Amino acid sequence: MDEIRELKVLSYELRKKVVEMIVAGKGGHIGGDMSVMDILVALYFKEMNIGPENQDDGNRDRFVMSKGHSVEAYYAVLARKGFFPMDEVISQFSKFGTPYIGHPNNKLPGIEMNSGSLGHGLPVCVGMALAGKMDGKDYRVYTVMGDGELAEGSVWEGAMAAGHYKLDNLCAVVDRNRLQISGGTEEVMSHDSQEERWYSFGWNVISVDGNDIGQLVHAFEIAKGYKGKPTVVIANTVKGCGSAVMENKASWHHKVPTQEEMEQIMKDLEERKVALL
Amino acid sequence: MNKIPNRQAICQVLMERAATDKDIVVLCSDSRGSASLTPFANTFPEQFVEVGIAEQNLVSIAAGLAKCGKKPFAASPACFLSTRSYEQAKVDCAYSNTNVTLVGISGGISYGSLGMSHHSAQDIAAMSAIPNMRVYLPSDRFQTAKLIEALLEDEKPAYLRVGRNAVEDIYSEENTPFVMDKATVLAEGTDVLIVACGEMVKPAYDAVGLLKDEGISAGLLDMYCVKPLDKEGVIQAAGKAKMVLTVEEHAPFGGLGSMVSQVVGSECPRKVINMALPDAPVISGTSREVFDYYGLNAAGIAERVRKEL
Numbered sequence A: 001m002d003e004i005r006e007l008k009v010l011s012y013e014l015r016k017k018v019v020e021m022i023v024a025g026k027g028g029h030i031g032g033d034m035s036v037m038d039i040l041v042a043l044y045f046k047e048m049n050i051g052p053e054n055q056d057d058g059n060r061d062r063f064v065m066s067k068g069h070s071v072e073a074y075y076a077v078l079a080r081k082g083f084f085p086m087d088e089v090i091s092q093f094s095k096f097g098t099p100y101i102g103h104p105n106n107k108l109p110g111i112e113m114n115s116g117s118l119g120h121g122l123p124v125c126v127g128m129a130l131a132g133k134m135d136g137k138d139y140r141v142y143t144v145m146g147d148g149e150l151a152e153g154s155v156w157e158g159a160m161a162a163g164h165y166k167l168d169n170l171c172a173v174v175d176r177n178r179l180q181i182s183g184g185t186e187e188v189m190s191h192d193s194q195e196e197r198w199y200s201f202g203w204n205v206i207s208v209d210g211n212d213i214g215q216l217v218h219a220f221e222i223a224k225g226y227k228g229k230p231t232v233v234i235a236n237t238v239k240g241c242g243s244a245v246m247e248n249k250a251s252w253h254h255k256v257p258t259q260e261e262m263e264q265i266m267k268d269l270e271e272r273k274v275a276l277l
Numbered sequence B: 001m002n003k004i005p006n007r008q009a010i011c012q013v014l015m016e017r018a019a020t021d022k023d024i025v026v027l028c029s030d031s032r033g034s035a036s037l038t039p040f041a042n043t044f045p046e047q048f049v050e051v052g053i054a055e056q057n058l059v060s061i062a063a064g065l066a067k068c069g070k071k072p073f074a075a076s077p078a079c080f081l082s083t084r085s086y087e088q089a090k091v092d093c094a095y096s097n098t099n100v101t102l103v104g105i106s107g108g109i110s111y112g113s114l115g116m117s118h119h120s121a122q123d124i125a126a127m128s129a130i131p132n133m134r135v136y137l138p139s140d141r142f143q144t145a146k147l148i149e150a151l152l153e154d155e156k157p158a159y160l161r162v163g164r165n166a167v168e169d170i171y172s173e174e175n176t177p178f179v180m181d182k183a184t185v186l187a188e189g190t191d192v193l194i195v196a197c198g199e200m201v202k203p204a205y206d207a208v209g210l211l212k213d214e215g216i217s218a219g220l221l222d223m224y225c226v227k228p229l230d231k232e233g234v235i236q237a238a239g240k241a242k243m244v245l246t247v248e249e250h251a252p253f254g255g256l257g258s259m260v261s262q263v264v265g266s267e268c269p270r271k272v273i274n275m276a277l278p279d280a281p282v283i284s285g286t287s288r289e290v291f292d293y294y295g296l297n298a299a300g301i302a303e304r305v306r307k308e309l
Helices: A003-025 A030-047 A068-081 A086-092 A121-135 A153-164 A194-200 A213-225 A259-276 B006-018 B038-043 B055-067 B078-083 B086-095 B123-128 B141-151 B198-213 B231-238 B256-267 B287-293 B298-308
Strands: A062-065 A141-146 A170-176 A204-209 A231-236 B024-028 B048-050 B071-077 B101-105 B134-136 B158-161 B184-187 B192-196 B218-222 B225-227 B243-247 B271-275
Touching: A003 A030, A003 A068, A003 A086, A003 A213, A003 A259, A030 A068, A030 A141, A030 A170, A030 A213, A062 A068, A062 A121, A068 A086, A068 A141, A121 A141, A121 A153, A121 A170, A121 B055, A153 A170, A153 B055, A170 A213, A194 A204, A194 A231, A204 A213, A213 A231, B006 B024, B006 B038, B006 B071, B006 B101, B006 B141, B024 B038, B024 B055, B038 B048, B055 B071, B055 B078, B055 B086, B071 B078, B078 B086, B078 B101, B078 B123, B078 B158, B123 B134, B123 B158, B123 B225, B123 B256, B141 B158, B184 B198, B192 B198, B192 B231, B192 B256, B192 B298, B198 B218, B198 B243, B198 B298, B218 B231, B225 B256, B231 B256, B243 B256, B243 B298, B256 B271, B271 B298
Parallel strands: A062 A141, A141 A170, A170 A231, A204 A231, B024 B048, B024 B071, B071 B101, B101 B158, B134 B158, B192 B218, B192 B243, B243 B271
Antiparallel strands: B134 B225, B184 B218
């Protein structure tokens, strides 16, 4: 089996872990977890040089989970990378006194910055990328934002500075699932055309199917080689990706599946995984 | 009369240290001139980041730099820095525990005639309420320099406020007693303890002299470290006096007065009087005119002590 296919299989396996986590923790932003999973898998298992073995190395790549509410997907990926035990995060997520709270916090290994309030990740990454340039280091900086998040003005302050300073060591990803808690993103607040918006801020723009790991990996490789501009990958995704129970339904932004729904979701995820084998 | 404002003292220390410490980075939001940081920007362009008029960006970028080993000083007018980028201070600096020093310039009512948008009479309350955020209001240029040197020694977030105008010296090149996070005892007294911070320390110091001439024994603490407040210093000095009076260039709520009152009320109960700006838009004028109008000067402080004793 080729590497990309293995990653696709892994992505479905980790989605199942997310469902377990959310059911056990009785809460979670399940829709965005499912849309963003392929992006995180491509970054953590193919693109970025981040792992428990190099977490204090000044040359490690930097990642900030700007859409912090998709923390369940992030936890599943970090656990699979070996930063903390998968069983522990599933059993302790959202419980009283847990370190595995509902947004990323850097008391946990593998997490650089606390997030949760939207529109912070990109400007923080601008600082990280500037530091890399100042020190002549060749690490790269990545962040993942939600598309609803793009209504935060601070995103565009960061975009402006990244373009101004030509931070080609910075790559932002927009999880463009077109849904937010109140409904369709274009009804809540227009964000099209993403390509035109980012281009006008001085960015290199690549649009891909954000639930296709092969396309994502290809985009990240192009970004790595692109000089003189930061790159944004517009990852066109499906919210709830993995099961028809959740897919493209705003009501699944934050929802705990019932027993019946969970069984169906797990069945759907397994079927899609098996289809790859 | 000293002509060097505290902001200029900050620039001097940072320039001295940046020559050998390449991790010192200064960030401004179109504020390098107002912050007296133009010489730094010109001398160390590689260690200077301009973000434009974007205070949220200023603070988040500083946090990202700090996370990668830099020692950022983000300077912007205190009015914008403490409220426009409040959430960035809370999440990216304090909560993420990044080594960012937020430098609020032209603080308090320094921009006296520019209106409430340009006053930062709530910054102590706002910043102090954030867990893991420290708050400093140095009094003169010598203490400001000592404070910057101390802040360069640790790796924790801090907010500091300085005024726009030069203030009269309290300390000197040779004599600036300074222990980090400990108030400086400027006078010991048995009738009243005055606790002041920032630009109010000098008028309080002069008030102590006026009172002494009348036979009133006043102690004075320069509480440049508003958070963490030097509680032991307050308890020790307040215990010797009949009452306590606080003076600050801040709204009457949540500032130095509130914090000192909490400590005195629980540890050594006695009357505490808070002198501050009003809970209202402040009258227009120069700092001196505004302070005089509200009695935040030596005569006003002395008079209040006489009245309350």
